[in-house]
Amino acid sequence: MKKISNHFLNRKTIISVMLFLSIAFFQLTSCKNGKKPKSEGINPVQSVTARAETKPVPRASTEDAADDPAIWINFSSPDSSRIIGTDKKGGLGVYDLDGKEVFYYNTGLMNNVDLRYSFPLASDTIDIMAVSNRTDQSVDLYKINKDGSLQVVHKKQLLSLMKEEVYGLCMYQSKISGKFYVFVDDKNGAVEQWELFADGDKVDGRIVRNLKLATQVEGMVADDGTATLYVGEEDKGIWKFNAEPSGSVDGELIPMSGEKDNQNIKYDIEGMAIYSLPEGEGYLVASSQGNSTYAFFERKAPNKYLGSISIISGDLIDGSEETDGLDVVNFAIGDRYPKGLLVVQDGSNKDNGIAAAQNYKIISWESVASKFTPALN
Secondary structure, three states: OHHHHHHHHHHHHHHHHHHHHHHHHHHHHHHHOOOOOOOOOOOOOEEEEOOEEOOOOOOOOOOOOEEEEEEEOOOOOHHHOEEEEEEOOOEEEEEOOOOOEEEEEOOOOEEEEEEEEEEEEOOEEEEEEEEEEOOOOEEEEEEEOOOOOEEEOEOOOEEOOOOOOEEEEEEEEOOOOOOEEEEEEEOOOEEEEEEEEEEOOEEEEEEEEEEEOOOOEEEEEEEOOOOEEEEEEOOOEEEEEEOOOOOOOOOEEOOOOOOOOOOOOOOOEEEEEEEEOHHHOEEEEEEEHHHOEEEEEEOOOOOOEEEEEEEEOOOOOOOOOOOOOEEEEOOOEOOOEEOEEEEEEEOOOEEOOEEOOOEEEEEEHHHHHOOOOOOOO
């Protein structure tokens, strides 16, 4: 028995040595080829909890309904700021920062939403919001009133020419010309860029550029400060384009924005938003829907990947899974959100452990920033 045992131990030792040499050889040849193991240098996913959540959309718990939020800042009364969320089964919900529903509009199958401030209209300026409307294959435009209520402001719906139904959407204001634009896409990878302009006391638009990606896209965000459009190709990663209508139609794929080179990302790539800071600093945030996490990249080129978080259940509020859309702002809102907030769609909402209709989770940026080294400030 002793001889057999020693033989067994020797075999284990030989196997361990062989395994060690194999790993060492792989790492050596990878370095020689300029390739690094996929997991090298990638930190584990950090977790945070939500501070509040919105009332669920008026649908059944089995329906995929809530989709994309936009945060509207009431600069004259920050505590009265609003979260505007789409219900792609029927309309738009407007919520206060505690998550209470203050308005709901039965406007159609509304998919993605975005907004901008100080659009010149007649002799005044308005806060303007654009929504992709899958009922009418259009972009619809709204004025956001001082109480956060919505008022149709388009002269006519902007009817898309894309073959598939409208899907993702974002807005852009050029720092070069001052003009306002809307980007809208479809599931075939087509993207339309619309220029918005005043026509009397209404807003109209025209298509000024078309882009095309190889496969399905949805999530988009435009960075006004850097004139950059980010488009999520769901099964590949995040592309960036010049956002100006005169810009190139060729995009650049951001490194480590897809699961092929980043173990913390699982397809689909979905909602995106920009947390802007002075002098071009800040962050690009993207939903990694396949593993219910959120990836953070530097705003500045080359958009270095910084890490990821998940939103887990807290004492009173459940976590967030399979997020479609999200939004983030850097504006300080009282003691609750001194550095801004992140709002994400929750694709698997629960109320006391029981499945409920989808809603939106509200997270303090301060809690997010503290999970990174150095902190995202």
